[in-house]
Amino acid sequence: MDALMELLKVFVTGGLICVIGQILLDTTNLTAPRILVIYVVAGGLLTALGWYQPIVDFGGSGATVPLTGFGYTLVKGALEGLKKEGILGVITGGLKSSAAGISVALVFGYIIALIFNPKAKD
Amino acid sequence: MKFQKYANSFKDRPKYVSNCIKAFVAGGIICLIGHFIKDGFLSIGMNQETAGTWATVVLVCTAQLLTGFGVYDILGKLGGAGCSVPITGFANSVVAPAMEYKREGPVLGVGSKIFSLAGPVILLGLATSWAVGLIKWVLQIIF
Amino acid sequence: MGVKEGKGPQARWFDKILQDDYYGEKTFEKAESKLLKNSITMAIEKAGLKKQTIDVMLTGDLLNQLMSSSYMARDVSIPYLGLYGACSTMTESILLASVLVDGGFCTHTVAGASSHFATAERQFRMPLEHGNQRPPQAQWTATAAGAVTISQSLGRTDKPLCCITHGTVGRVVDPGITDTNFMGAAMAPAAFDTIRAHLTDTGRKSSDYDLILTGDLGRVGKKILLDLALKKSSQDEKDESVFRHFRKVYEDCGAIMYEDCQDTHAGGSGCGCSASIFAGRIVKEMRAGKYKRVLLVSTGALISTISKQQGETVPGIAHAVTVEVM
Structure with a gap:
C-alpha cells in the first residue's frame, strides 16, 4: 500500500507541475522554450526560499524530473559549494551538481543530431 | 490592442x-518512469544521489533517441507541457534544433544550434x- | 505540391505531387528550389514556349535572401527578378510581370512563388522535431509552388486564355497583432483595405466578380475579413453597395487547402498556397468556363525573425489582380 501511495504522489506532483506549464502555454503568448527557462529559474528561487525541498520530499521523482528540479539541483549545488568552499563553491557548485544531466544532454544530443535527419510532417 | 481583442x-x-x-497524465507518466528507473538503480545498491543522477541520464538519452526517430514531437503534440516541462522536454529541445542544422556543418551548424533552445535554460x-549563492554569502557575512 | 497537400481536397488540380518532401535532395531548401524550378519549367512548356524566349521571370519565396528563388534562377538561367512580399508574392509577381508586358518591355514573362513547410518552419518558428503544441489559430505553411506565364500574345489556342486586366498594389496595414501564430488576423485588414481600394478605383462591386480569392487568411482570417466587410457595409451606404454579395463570391486559398482532419488548425499559408491554387486550379477552371472574372488577393504577413524577437507587431499586406477570360 505504501509503495502504491508513493507512486501516486510521484504521479500527482509531476502531473500538477506540468499542468501549471500547460496553463501558461494556453493562456499566454509564452512559447515552450521560455517556459523551460521560467521553470528552471522558478525552481531555483523556490529552492533558495526553502520551499522546493518539501515538494521533493513529498513527490520524489515527481518533483525532480520536471525542469524545476533542474533549478533545484543547480541551486542546491551552489549552496552546498558555498558551505564547503565559500565563494568558489558558488561558482562551481551549480554545474558540478548538474554536470551529468548537462553533459549527457549535450554530447549524446550531438551524436543523435549527427545520426538522424529531421522528418517532414504530414 | 482594440483590434487584437476583436480578432x-x-x-x-x-x-x-x-x-x-x-x-x-503525460507529465505524471514521465515522472513515474523516472521514478521506476531510479528504483531500479537503487535496488542494485546505489545511493539516492547516484541513482537519481543515473535516472536523469537514462531519461535524457531516451528522449533524445525518440527525438531522433521522430517520435518525440508527436508525444509533445499530445502531451503539451506534460512532455515539454520534464527533463525529457529539455533533452528534446537540445537535439531538435541541432538536427535541422546538420547540412550547415558539424561545428557551426549542429555545434552551435544545439545551444539555441537549451543554452538559455542552462x-x-x-x-x-550564482545569484542565490551570492546572496546567501552576503547574508552570512552580515549576520 | 508537398505530400500533405497531396492528401488534401485540392490534390486533383495539382500537376505534380511529391512522394517525399525532400524531393530527392539533401536539404529542404534545395527541395523547395527544385519545386519552384519544376513548376516554372512546366508553366513554360504548357504555354508552348521555350526557355530562351522568356524575357524575364519574377519569383519569390519566404526564405532569407530568397534562397530558393535565387538558386532556382541559377539553374534555369532565365533573366531573373527576385521579389519578397511574404505570402503575397504571387500577386506581386503577376502584377509586375503584367506591367512589364503591358508596357511593351517584355514579350514573354513568368511569374511564380514557392514555399515549403520545413524551410519556413525552421526559419520562422520551431525545429521540426521539437515537441510542442500549435495554438488553434496557427496555420500550416504549404509545401507548394506555382507559376504562370504572362505573354503579350500566344496566338490562337484551342481553349480561351486568361488575361490580367487590373492590378491594385496594397498598402501595408498593421492592426497591431503581436502573436506571430495569428497571421490570419494580422493580414485580414490589409486584404480588406486592398479589396476596398480595388473596387472603389474600378467602380465595381463585389458582385461583378465570380470569385474573390484571398491568399492565406485561413479559416480565422476569413471570418474576420467577412466580418470587416459586413461591419463596414452597415456603417456606410457606399460600402454597402460595393460589398453587396461579398460573402457569396469570397473564398480563401488557405481555408480550402486542407481538410479539417489534417490537423493544420486554421488552414494553409505561405506563398505557395495562393500560387498553387491559382495556377493549379483557378486558371484551369477559368479556361474551362467556370469563372469569367476573378480577383486574386494574395495576402502577406511582413514578419521577420528579428522583428519578432524585438517584439514588433505583425504588419500585413495584400495585392490584388483581376484575371478575366478573353
Missing part, C-alpha cells in the same frame, strides 16, 4: 480542460544558482 473573438479557444488533463539556471 481574438474569432479564434477558437484552446481546449483548456482536455489540454490540462493530457498534460497532467545559462539562466546557472545564473540563478
Whole structure:
C-alpha cells in the first residue's frame, strides 16, 4: 500500500507541475522554450526560499524530473559549494551538481543530431 | 490592442480542460518512469544521489533517441507541457534544433544550434544558482 | 505540391505531387528550389514556349535572401527578378510581370512563388522535431509552388486564355497583432483595405466578380475579413453597395487547402498556397468556363525573425489582380 501511495504522489506532483506549464502555454503568448527557462529559474528561487525541498520530499521523482528540479539541483549545488568552499563553491557548485544531466544532454544530443535527419510532417 | 481583442473573438479557444488533463497524465507518466528507473538503480545498491543522477541520464538519452526517430514531437503534440516541462522536454529541445542544422556543418551548424533552445535554460539556471549563492554569502557575512 | 497537400481536397488540380518532401535532395531548401524550378519549367512548356524566349521571370519565396528563388534562377538561367512580399508574392509577381508586358518591355514573362513547410518552419518558428503544441489559430505553411506565364500574345489556342486586366498594389496595414501564430488576423485588414481600394478605383462591386480569392487568411482570417466587410457595409451606404454579395463570391486559398482532419488548425499559408491554387486550379477552371472574372488577393504577413524577437507587431499586406477570360 505504501509503495502504491508513493507512486501516486510521484504521479500527482509531476502531473500538477506540468499542468501549471500547460496553463501558461494556453493562456499566454509564452512559447515552450521560455517556459523551460521560467521553470528552471522558478525552481531555483523556490529552492533558495526553502520551499522546493518539501515538494521533493513529498513527490520524489515527481518533483525532480520536471525542469524545476533542474533549478533545484543547480541551486542546491551552489549552496552546498558555498558551505564547503565559500565563494568558489558558488561558482562551481551549480554545474558540478548538474554536470551529468548537462553533459549527457549535450554530447549524446550531438551524436543523435549527427545520426538522424529531421522528418517532414504530414 | 482594440483590434487584437476583436480578432481574438474569432479564434477558437484552446481546449483548456482536455489540454490540462493530457498534460497532467503525460507529465505524471514521465515522472513515474523516472521514478521506476531510479528504483531500479537503487535496488542494485546505489545511493539516492547516484541513482537519481543515473535516472536523469537514462531519461535524457531516451528522449533524445525518440527525438531522433521522430517520435518525440508527436508525444509533445499530445502531451503539451506534460512532455515539454520534464527533463525529457529539455533533452528534446537540445537535439531538435541541432538536427535541422546538420547540412550547415558539424561545428557551426549542429555545434552551435544545439545551444539555441537549451543554452538559455542552462545559462539562466546557472545564473540563478550564482545569484542565490551570492546572496546567501552576503547574508552570512552580515549576520 | 508537398505530400500533405497531396492528401488534401485540392490534390486533383495539382500537376505534380511529391512522394517525399525532400524531393530527392539533401536539404529542404534545395527541395523547395527544385519545386519552384519544376513548376516554372512546366508553366513554360504548357504555354508552348521555350526557355530562351522568356524575357524575364519574377519569383519569390519566404526564405532569407530568397534562397530558393535565387538558386532556382541559377539553374534555369532565365533573366531573373527576385521579389519578397511574404505570402503575397504571387500577386506581386503577376502584377509586375503584367506591367512589364503591358508596357511593351517584355514579350514573354513568368511569374511564380514557392514555399515549403520545413524551410519556413525552421526559419520562422520551431525545429521540426521539437515537441510542442500549435495554438488553434496557427496555420500550416504549404509545401507548394506555382507559376504562370504572362505573354503579350500566344496566338490562337484551342481553349480561351486568361488575361490580367487590373492590378491594385496594397498598402501595408498593421492592426497591431503581436502573436506571430495569428497571421490570419494580422493580414485580414490589409486584404480588406486592398479589396476596398480595388473596387472603389474600378467602380465595381463585389458582385461583378465570380470569385474573390484571398491568399492565406485561413479559416480565422476569413471570418474576420467577412466580418470587416459586413461591419463596414452597415456603417456606410457606399460600402454597402460595393460589398453587396461579398460573402457569396469570397473564398480563401488557405481555408480550402486542407481538410479539417489534417490537423493544420486554421488552414494553409505561405506563398505557395495562393500560387498553387491559382495556377493549379483557378486558371484551369477559368479556361474551362467556370469563372469569367476573378480577383486574386494574395495576402502577406511582413514578419521577420528579428522583428519578432524585438517584439514588433505583425504588419500585413495584400495585392490584388483581376484575371478575366478573353
